[in-house]
Amino acid sequence: MSEWKKICLVTDIPVLGSRRVARANGVDVAVFRNDQDGVFALLDRCPHKGGPLSQGIVFGTSVACPLHNWTIGLADGCARAPDEGCTPKFSVKVTDGSVFLDSEELASHAIDLLAPVAGPGQKTAITSEAWVDLDQQHQCQHGA
Numbered sequence: 001m002s003e004w005k006k007i008c009l010v011t012d013i014p015v016l017g018s019r020r021v022a023r024a025n026g027v028d029v030a031v032f033r034n035d036q037d038g039v040f041a042l043l044d045r046c047p048h049k050g051g052p053l054s055q056g057i058v059f060g061t062s063v064a065c066p067l068h069n070w071t072i073g074l075a076d077g078c079a080r081a082p083d084e085g086c087t088p089k090f091s092v093k094v095t096d097g098s099v100f101l102d103s104e105e106l107a108s109h110a111i112d113l114l115a116p117v118a119g120p121g122q123k124t125a126i127t128s129e130a131w132v133d134l135d136q137q138h139q140c141q142h143g144a
């Protein structure tokens, strides 16, 4: 049975943007919001060469990777043809304007996939589950 962890409010995520959730192990999770207030969660790692999808441009139910402009579906994490490959998706629930992720998935899902070795998505250490703004200027802890 899933244990849902409150991450933030929907309104904490920019429309047509994203926020990242850092994990104790593994690559961050990118949580996206589209212009219909749909919320989606994917591993912050493009299936092409590991680009940071959290820094991509959201449109409809897709995000354009900032590195080579592949289009990745937010609902399934898969590249749109003619490109191929998928990035892991995460369960997300929105209740009363709050965004929840599955605690077990956060702890264990896709932790074997590494961050890219170069480029803007590189991270050298992920030590907390802090909620991190892209520009690193604000941080909002879980449950805030």
Ligand code: FES
Pocket (backbone or CB within 6 Å): 046, 047, 048, 049, 050, 051, 065, 066, 067, 068, 069, 070
């Ligand atoms: S790394 Fe995303 S399109 Fe190349």
